[in-house]
Amino acid sequence: MSAIPAPILSLQNVWVEYGDKVVLEKVDLDIEAGSFVSIIGPSGAGKSSLLRIILGQERPTRGSIMLDGAPLAPECGPDRGVVFQRYSVFPHLSALGNVMFGLECQQAPLTARLFGSARRAAIAEATQMLTAVGLGDSLHQFPAQLSGGMQQRLAIAQALIKRPRILLLDEPFGALDPGIRADMHLLIKQLWRDYALTIIIVTHDIREAFSLGTRVLALDKRRHDPHAPHRFGATAVYDLTLRKDAEPEPSEERA
Amino acid sequence: MRWVNRHVRRNNSILLGAVPILLLVLLYLFLAAQRHAANPMDKILPLPNSMAQGMATLMFQADQLSGQFVFWVDTMASLQRLGLGLGIATFTALVVGLVLGVLPPVRATFGPLVTGIAVIPPIALLPILFIALGLGETAKVALIVIGIAPVMVRDIAAHVAALPTEQIIKAQTLGASSWQIMIRVALPQAMPRLIQTVRLSLGPAWVFLISAEAIASDIGLGYRIFLVRRYLSMDVIIPYVAWIALLAIIMDVALAKLSKRAFPWAHGANH
Numbered sequence: 001m002s003a004i005p006a007p008i009l010s011l012q013n014v015w016v017e018y019g020d021k022v023v024l025e026k027v028d029l030d031i032e033a034g035s036f037v038s039i040i041g042p043s044g045a046g047k048s049s050l051l052r053i054i055l056g057q058e059r060p061t062r063g064s065i066m067l068d069g070a071p072l073a074p075e076c077g078p079d080r081g082v083v084f085q086r087y088s089v090f091p092h093l094s095a096l097g098n099v100m101f102g103l104e105c106q107q108a109p110l111t112a113r114l115f116g117s118a119r120r121a122a123i124a125e126a127t128q129m130l131t132a133v134g135l136g137d138s139l140h141q142f143p144a145q146l147s148g149g150m151q152q153r154l155a156i157a158q159a160l161i162k163r164p165r166i167l168l169l170d171e172p173f174g175a176l177d178p179g180i181r182a183d184m185h186l187l188i189k190q191l192w193r194d195y196a197l198t199i200i201i202v203t204h205d206i207r208e209a210f211s212l213g214t215r216v217l218a219l220d221k222r223r224h225d226p227h228a229p230h231r232f233g234a235t236a237v238y239d240l241t242l243r244k245d246a247e248p249e250p251s252e253e254r255a
Numbered sequence: 256m257r258w259v260n261r262h263v264r265r266n267n268s269i270l271l272g273a274v275p276i277l278l279l280v281l282l283y284l285f286l287a288a289q290r291h292a293a294n295p296m297d298k299i300l301p302l303p304n305s306m307a308q309g310m311a312t313l314m315f316q317a318d319q320l321s322g323q324f325v326f327w328v329d330t331m332a333s334l335q336r337l338g339l340g341l342g343i344a345t346f347t348a349l350v351v352g353l354v355l356g357v358l359p360p361v362r363a364t365f366g367p368l369v370t371g372i373a374v375i376p377p378i379a380l381l382p383i384l385f386i387a388l389g390l391g392e393t394a395k396v397a398l399i400v401i402g403i404a405p406v407m408v409r410d411i412a413a414h415v416a417a418l419p420t421e422q423i424i425k426a427q428t429l430g431a432s433s434w435q436i437m438i439r440v441a442l443p444q445a446m447p448r449l450i451q452t453v454r455l456s457l458g459p460a461w462v463f464l465i466s467a468e469a470i471a472s473d474i475g476l477g478y479r480i481f482l483v484r485r486y487l488s489m490d491v492i493i494p495y496v497a498w499i500a501l502l503a504i505i506m507d508v509a510l511a512k513l514s515k516r517a518f519p520w521a522h523g524a525n526h
Contacts (some may be wrong), residue, residue, distance in 0.1 A: 006329035057424055076427035090426075092443040093522050101439065102429035112435040142520045153426075162429055 006069065008033040008198055009054065009166060014063030016049050023049045025233035026171045028064070029217070031166075036192055038213030045219040045234040047202045051170050054200065055082055067165065078102070081159030085171045087156035089143045096139045097156050099126035103161045126161060132186060132194070133157040149180035153187065154192065160195060169201040175206065185212060216240045301490035307316060313479075327478070329337035329495075333476040334502070335390065337464050340399025344460075345453055348407035353445060355408065356415025357437050361500070369412075373405035385471060400425035403462040407449075414448045415441045433503050447521035450514040461503060496498040 007030035016024040023046040041047050052058045053065065059074040066072065082088075089098050097152065103122040104112050114122050124253055130136055133153040135146075143151050152172055159167060169188075174183045189212065192199055203209050209216050218238035225231050263271060287300035303404065305431075309438045313326040321328075355362045355369065371377045383400055388394040468477030476495055515522050 055424065055428070076424055078428060078430035079427055082425060082428050084425070087421035088425055090422060090440060092518070101426070101431070105426075105429055105435050105439070106433040109432065109435070112431070120289040144520060144523070158425070159428065164364075164428070227430045 007031055007108055008068060011054075012066075014053065014060045014065065016046065016053060016058070017233070018241045021230040022233035024053075024060075024219075025235055027235050029236065031198065031200065032196050034188075034196055035198060036212060036214045038209035038216045039200065039202045039219060040204070040206055040209045041219035041234065042122065043204075047219055047223070048170060050219065051168055051202050052202065054166070054248070055080055055168055055204055069082075070109060073222040078106070078162045079165045079166030080168060080169045081162055081166070081170045082170065083152065083159055085174050089151055089158060091143050094140045094142055095130060095135055095146070095157075096123065096126055098143070098154055098158050099161050102158065106162075115131040126157075129157045129161050130154075131189070133160075149176050149184060152176065153240050154182060156191065160191065160197075163195075165198065167197050167199045169199065174204060181208075188212065210242065214242055216242065273348075286296060291392055298489055299486045301493065305490045306494050309488065309517065310494045313491065317511065325367050328474060330472045330502075333464060335409065335473070336395050336467075337399065337460055339392075339396045339454060340403070340464070341456070341460055343396070344400045344404040344407055344456065347404045348411050348452065349442075349445065349449055351408045352411025352449075353415055353441055355412035356418075356445070357441050362412070362416070364411075369405055372401075373409055374444065377402035377463060381470065390471040395464065395472070398467045399460050399463045401481055403459050403504050406459075407452045408455055410452045411445055411449060415445050422425070444521075447514050447518040450510050450518075454510045457506055458501055460497065465499075 008145060009029075009031040011029040014024060014027040014029075015022070027050065028046060040049060049058070049106050053060050054072075056072060056074060056076045064071060076082075090101065093101065100114075100122050101112075103125065104114050107118060107122070108114055127136070127139060130139060133156055135153050135157065135193050138150065143154065146154060155172070156167075172188075173184050178185060185208065188199070191197065201209070201212060216238070217236045217240075219234045220237045221230045221232050221234045222237060258349050264267040284303075284341070287297075287302050290297045290300050295338060310326065313329075314324060317323060318325050351365075355366060377398060380401055381394075384394040384397050384401070388397055395519070422440060423436060426440050431439065464475075465477035465480070468475040469481040476499055480492050
């Protein structure tokens with residue numbers, strides 16, 4: 001899990017502009033495989049914009065993004081998984097169905113459904129993944145029957161089944177109450193270690209950012225024109241690397 | 256206690272719901288009895304016994320000319336037209352609505368056309384249909400389809416387009432293609448809405464059916480009503496209208512049940 005020389009994700013001189021409103025300016029960022037990057041910053045500092053361009057939901061106005069040394073397609077793909085704060089799971093599928101969806105899409109391009117032994121294998125794999133996130137007992141429940149925390153666990157399992165190169169989390173625990181949030185922190189750290197994931201998390205919660213991340217990026221505007229606040233965009237003003245080596249079990253987080 | 260907080264229990268609500276209907280029936284019987292007291296031959300507000308007589312003739316006695324049981328033949332003919340029209344419209348709404356809702360280029364290309372068709376009053380097209388398709392079954396079914404399909408298409412397209420972006424993005428990060436998103440994400444979530452739309456379209460569908468039958472037909476519930484109107488046969492018209500209402504209610508309830516049973520996830524958490 002220690003640093004690999006070539007970065008998995010590399011942003012060079014990335015700008016995001018909407019009309020004459022500059023959201024991000026000159027973002028240069030290298031993210032190493034196995035790192036857990038927290039992105040913090042005030043509202044409107046372009047945290048979500050940064051996540052969206054890495055996700056491929058939006059393309060930057062300028063600059064280049066390389067994933068594993070190749071330019072990123074301007075489209076979402078299975079190499080980047082995502083968990084949003086809300087609406088991350090499909091309400092019409094059971095927990096099992098939600099997790100199997102990724103396998104079905106990959107293996108059955110036309111019907112997106114599996115039958116026979118392929119289906120049994122997919123069920124086994126999905127069940128294993130759901131058990132890993134603590135939903136082993138809720139396989140056949142629909143998202144509406146699950147609590148907010150369980151829905152986010154489901155969303156994580158759903159993303160992880162594709163073994164994404166990078167897992168993007170957009171304020172995934174923002175809507176959860178503090179106790180559940182602490183459980184989720186334990187879970188995501190556990191998964192990060194077990195599956196050797198590279199994770200980028202956008203959060204409002206500075207404590208969360210520091211307790212989870214191996215690296216914390218703070219986005220903000222370097223320059224500010226009071227007469228035209230939209231003319232300058234945000235960039236990474238702080239880039240802190242924390243605990244490079246394996247840290248102790250974060251048991252104090254349960255407080 | 257505020258009226259907004261006065262929730263009615265199920266048994267009571269059935270009782271309460273029956274009261275206005277019973278009152279209307281009573282009012283009718285009272286008025287009919289009054290008219291019959293003044294004129295025993297009155298045809299405008301027939302009493303239940305003359306309605307039963309009139310209907311018994313149509314239901315249980317073969318017509319002298321055609322040898323058919325008129326009421327049942329009328330019902331079958333109307334239901335067949337309605338079923339065909341609803342079926343075609345529903346299928347169109349599902350396919351076109353899905354494609355319009357999921358694929359932005361298709362929406363940009365055909366959205367205005369669908370909107371344009373939807374604002375044309377269908378009855379104004381009836382002459383065109385009769386000229387183009389003749390006076391047979393096709394024109395009647397076509398009127399129903401043209402009457403309800405555009406609204407249904409727009410409703411399904413809007414519903415699909417309003418699915419959370421997060422879901423569509425998430426599906427793509429799980430490797431889904433446009434086609435897979437359409438059949439596995441959009442289609443299942445459009446189904447409960449489709450049933451809802453069919454339920455709401457039942458009313459207009461009946462309107463177009465009765466209109467088409469009234470204008471050019473030789474069989475059907477609407478045809479019969481407009482035929483016997485010439486003889487002031489309220490004793491047939493009123494039971495026919497009640498029968499149409501009953502059929503419509505049965506369809507509506509059946510669709511609601513179907514939706515609850517087939518798509519429990521769309522009907523609240525208690526499934």
